[in-house]
Amino acid sequence: MSTDPTAEPILDVRNLQTTFFTEKETIRAVDGVSFDIRPGETVGVVGESGSGKSVTARSVMGLVDSPGRTLQGSSLRFTHLETVRDYTSKFPERTVEIDALRADYDPVDLFERDAIDISPTAFGYERAASVPLEDVLAAGYGEELGLVDDDPSVLVTKGSADSPADITDGFVELTHLSGKAQRLMRGGRIAMVFQDPLTSLNPVYTVGNQIKEALRLHQGLRGEAATREAAELLEAVGIPDARRRVGEYPHQFSGGMQQRAVIAMALACEPEVLICDEPTTALDVTIQAQILDLLAELQEERDLAMMFITHDMGVIAEVADRVNVMYAGEVIETADVNTLFADPSHPYTRGLLQSIPGRQPEDRLQTIEGNVPTPNEPATSCRFAPRCPKAFDECDAVHPVSVPVDDDGDDHTAACLLSPEHLSTDEAIAQHRRRNAKRNGGDTE
Ligand SMILES: Nc1ncnc2c1ncn2[C@@H]1O[C@H](COP(=O)(O)OP(=O)(O)OP(=O)(O)O)[C@@H](O)[C@H]1O
Numbered sequence: 001m002s003t004d005p006t007a008e009p010i011l012d013v014r015n016l017q018t019t020f021f022t023e024k025e026t027i028r029a030v031d032g033v034s035f036d037i038r039p040g041e042t043v044g045v046v047g048e049s050g051s052g053k054s055v056t057a058r059s060v061m062g063l064v065d066s067p068g069r070t071l072q073g074s075s076l077r078f079t080h081l082e083t084v085r086d087y088t089s090k091f092p093e094r095t096v097e098i099d100a101l102r103a104d105y106d107p108v109d110l111f112e113r114d115a116i117d118i119s120p121t122a123f124g125y126e127r128a129a130s131v132p133l134e135d136v137l138a139a140g141y142g143e144e145l146g147l148v149d150d151d152p153s154v155l156v157t158k159g160s161a162d163s164p165a166d167i168t169d170g171f172v173e174l175t176h177l178s179g180k181a182q183r184l185m186r187g188g189r190i191a192m193v194f195q196d197p198l199t200s201l202n203p204v205y206t207v208g209n210q211i212k213e214a215l216r217l218h219q220g221l222r223g224e225a226a227t228r229e230a231a232e233l234l235e236a237v238g239i240p241d242a243r244r245r246v247g248e249y250p251h252q253f254s255g256g257m258q259q260r261a262v263i264a265m266a267l268a269c270e271p272e273v274l275i276c277d278e279p280t281t282a283l284d285v286t287i288q289a290q291i292l293d294l295l296a297e298l299q300e301e302r303d304l305a306m307m308f309i310t311h312d313m314g315v316i317a318e319v320a321d322r323v324n325v326m327y328a329g330e331v332i333e334t335a336d337v338n339t340l341f342a343d344p345s346h347p348y349t350r351g352l353l354q355s356i357p358g359r360q361p362e363d364r365l366q367t368i369e370g371n372v373p374t375p376n377e378p379a380t381s382c383r384f385a386p387r388c389p390k391a392f393d394e395c396d397a398v399h400p401v402s403v404p405v406d407d408d409g410d411d412h413t414a415a416c417l418l419s420p421e422h423l424s425t426d427e428a429i430a431q432h433r434r435r436n437a438k439r440n441g442g443d444t445e
């Protein structure tokens with residue numbers, strides 16, 4: 001699984017916050033998550049039950065149900081250029097051209113208006129002049145700042161909205177999609193495979209008809225051509241006797257074959273990004289291995305960007321190029337897969353690795369005591385501290401932010417007061433305090 005580390009991301013997740021407003025409490029299920037995925041790359045998302053993996057995936061898909069909501073300040077950028085051009089011509093009323101705005105607005109003036117309660121630090125910049133207008137719009141503050149009447153879904157950053165074919169840079173902001181623009185994205189450009197194949201398959205239609213429906217919607221194929229393509233897709237995902245089986249119903253398929261059919265359905269839409277949420281958890285080990293091989297093959301053929309969710313470190317080792325470790329709504333460590341296994345930094349990641357059978361001497365299987373807490377308060381401390389073997393006093397007083405683990409610039413970050421590892425603990429804590437203060441708009445922590 002080699003990917004080009006210099007390639008541009010196709011999906012850029014920035015400060016994603018998805019919260020459930022229940023009668024009892026406010027659950028910050030995803031609390032400021034950032035990462036990106038490149039074409040051909042698999043980003044693994046791992047963590048115990050309740051850490052926010054599925055809500056992250058559902059947020060990207062726009063499938064968060066009430067009482068959940070993705071909050072203002074979150075940005076999910078789909079940067080696939082062809083899609084940006086296509087959406088610019090299909091949804092001109094939802095498109096904004098940054099150059100045209102820049103001519104009319106000076107960001108410094110924007111932030112100086114008295115009525116406005118947003119500071120540049122909310123966007124991770126210290127000075128107003130450094131905040132790109134597209135960040136303001138993507139995070140949903142365009143209306144408040146008087147830039148636009150309605151949050152735009154398509155942001156053209158290089159080129160003119162009048163000439164879609166000549167656009168060279170921009171993104172579709174997934175958090176602002178609705179209606180047809182969302183239907184074309186979901187399934188068409190970004191597809192998802194769930195743990196239980198029966199959530200995706202309708203029991204009353206044949207498998208073939210369901211694939212054909214996807215082909216009609218997203219590729220405009222009908223009739224004989226669609227039937228042929230449906231059988232070819234079933235063949236491509238390794239279903240034997242595909243020509244006959246297109247006429248069968250989901251219940252006539254085994255669990256493994258059902259999941260293959262779901263993958264075929266996802267591929268019928270020719271997506272750029274495939275999100276897999278524990279796609280093999282319900283399957284036995286042999287079938288699981290076959291499905292993982294299949295996904296790897298399909299990814300190679302189609303240069304798919306994949307987000308792969310699992311609580312199984314063994315599966316992560318097999319499928320992922322990069323890994324995000326999640327805990328209580330936050331990404332607490334991120335690294336390329338080899339670094340993560342060889343040199344984990346966060347005590348939580350170390351704990352997860354020690355709970356893989358066969359990875360520790362004397363075959364002692366360690367598990368981390370306790371459970372993931374429900375993140376129902378803003379983070380003002382380390383959410384892992386109560387379970388952490390390394391916890392010390394400050395862990396209850398300072399919220400650790402993601403910082404580079406060391407200074408060799410290899411994109412290995414951890415959200416732990418013991419990082420960066422080359423600093424003394426006091427220096428590291430001071431850095432976390434400063435970064436918190438900055439994020440909260442200059443307040444003291
Ligand atoms: N519909 C909902 N209403 C209220 N809270 C929810 C809802 N869906 C998820 N949550 C909460 O969001 C948090 C994250 O849940 P999520 O399903 O993303 O966890 P997960 O990491 O996918 O866990 P698992 O490994 O069990 O699938 C949990 O605290 C959960 O209780």
Ligand code: NI
Binds near residue numbers: 053054055277
């Ligand atoms: Ni889940």
